Amino acid sequence: xxxxxxxxxxxxxxxxxxxxxxxxxxxxxxxxxxxxxxxxxxxxxxxxxxxxxxxxxxxxxxxxxxxxxxxxxxxxxxxxxxxxxxxxxxxxxxxxxxxxxxxxxxxxxxxxxxxxxxxxxxxxxxxxxxxxxxxxxxxxxxxxxxxxxxxxxxxxxxxxxxxxxxxx
Amino acid sequence: xxxxxxxxxxxxxxxxxxxxxxxxxxxxxxxxxxxxxxxxxxxxxxxxxxxxxxxxxxxxxxxxxxxxxxxxxxxxxxxxxxxxxxxxxxxxxxxxxxxxxxxxxxxxxxxxxxxxxxxxxxxxxxxxxxxxxxxxxxxxxxxxxxxxxxxxxxxxxxxxxxxxxxxxxxxxxxxxxxxxxxxxxxxxxxxxxxxxxxxxxxxxxxxxxxxxx
Numbered sequence: 001x002x003x004x005x006x007x008x009x010x011x012x013x014x015x016x017x018x019x020x021x022x023x024x025x026x027x028x029x030x031x032x033x034x035x036x037x038x039x040x041x042x043x044x045x046x047x048x049x050x051x052x053x054x055x056x057x058x059x060x061x062x063x064x065x066x067x068x069x070x071x072x073x074x075x076x077x078x079x080x081x082x083x084x085x086x087x088x089x090x091x092x093x094x095x096x097x098x099x100x101x102x103x104x105x106x107x108x109x110x111x112x113x114x115x116x117x118x119x120x121x122x123x124x125x126x127x128x129x130x131x132x133x134x135x136x137x138x139x140x141x142x143x144x145x146x147x148x149x150x151x152x153x154x155x156x157x158x159x160x161x162x163x164x165x166x167x168x
Numbered sequence: 169x170x171x172x173x174x175x176x177x178x179x180x181x182x183x184x185x186x187x188x189x190x191x192x193x194x195x196x197x198x199x200x201x202x203x204x205x206x207x208x209x210x211x212x213x214x215x216x217x218x219x220x221x222x223x224x225x226x227x228x229x230x231x232x233x234x235x236x237x238x239x240x241x242x243x244x245x246x247x248x249x250x251x252x253x254x255x256x257x258x259x260x261x262x263x264x265x266x267x268x269x270x271x272x273x274x275x276x277x278x279x280x281x282x283x284x285x286x287x288x289x290x291x292x293x294x295x296x297x298x299x300x301x302x303x304x305x306x307x308x309x310x311x312x313x314x315x316x317x318x319x320x321x322x323x324x325x326x327x328x329x330x331x332x333x334x335x336x337x338x339x340x341x342x343x344x345x346x347x348x349x350x351x352x353x354x355x356x357x358x359x360x361x362x363x364x365x366x367x368x369x370x371x372x373x374x375x376x377x378x379x380x381x
Contacts, residue, residue: 079286085293088309092302109304135228140235142286 010119013099017115018164020090021156028086029153032078032146077143083152084137091115129159173200174263176215180231195221196239197265201256208333218256220265242269249276251283251319251329258328275326283320288356290316291366314339314370317349324352346370 091110095103100118103110111134116127136152137144144152177200181188192198202216203209214233220242227234237247247253248269257270294309301309318335321344322328330338338344353366 079289081289081293085297088305089297089300092300092305095302095304106302106304109302109308131230132228140233142282 013094014119015164016097016099017090017094017119018160020093021160021163024090024093025083025086026153026156026160028083029149029156031082032149034150034153076146078146078149079142080137080139080144080149083149087112087134087137126159126162129155133159173204173215173261176204177217177232177263180215180229191219191221191227192264194223195219195264197242197267198263199256199260199265199267200263201260202233203331203333205261206259206331206334208331208337210333218252218260243272245276246278248272249274249279251275251279251323254279254323254328255330259331275323275328280320280323283316283323284356287313287316287320287353291353291356295366310370313366314349317352318344320352321348 088109091112094100094115095106095110098104100110100115102118103115111130113127113131113134116124116130120126133152133155136148136155139145139148178188181191197218197220199205199218200215201218203213204215214231216233216235218235218237219227220237220239222239223236227236235252241247253269253273254275257267257273260267290309290313294306294313298306298309315332315335318339319329322330335344349370350367
């Protein structure tokens, strides 16, 4: 008898978390040209890394500024901080709305996988997916490969769909 | 030390059902770097690996972070001028290969510029989201920003980046000057003059528990 309200509360929390992930995190992939019409996305891919411009603010010429390696890097690697920040924001809202039992006053920033561990259990498939998603968006040396970001987007769409299937 | 790294690597690759022998036979160099190489890791720290190999399929395994590099890129100006190359050349432990490219390593202006952009991006991102973040995430941002400023400071002085736990230890021991980090922030585009909140970030972080990278 006691477990029913808890389950109901969890299912409401899960729906709300799905909503937050959809609104805040999935939307943030638009910046990278993912999940947008092809015409828009191709332009953003060419522009490359966030905040990178061809101009060195010092105004001095850089002898190796336009070499081929740099060009390649700009096409395929991006600063993932926008999507990371969006995830922090979504989890922050979940904490503020007290959707995660035991995390009303966390002492460290919980990961999405930890949130799912609380709500769905350690062995949940979605917890593993969340861990993979976070690995993909963590990048390395400040950069994430565009293929990893595309994969992260697909994984997140799958997670959200599993949490709260879209009504058709 | 190296045999410890090998055992850990073998166990993680086995868990992920990846071939240790295949990885080593195809690679010309396998190098451990980061906190485990420097012996300042925590129990949960990942093992960071540079693998110089013609096979560029990205590898995912829990507890392992791979950086893959083509052999022809290892001696190139771009790699040898990078932040990561300077770190690995100083702190790396070679499991395979000799790392001849190390003699070409010199922190480039591009590496400094990229770090400046990274710091600017982190500061702007924090500023835009600040009011919507729970305090634990505000702390996380502040730790990230402080570490990136420390790294920028090192790069500007042509010093290889130290592993993150060493950066944290220096900060907590008061060996890194807050004024120096603030002056670096003041010099950045887009966030000059430094908003008051960034000064608060660095003040807050002085008491914060380090967060993961």
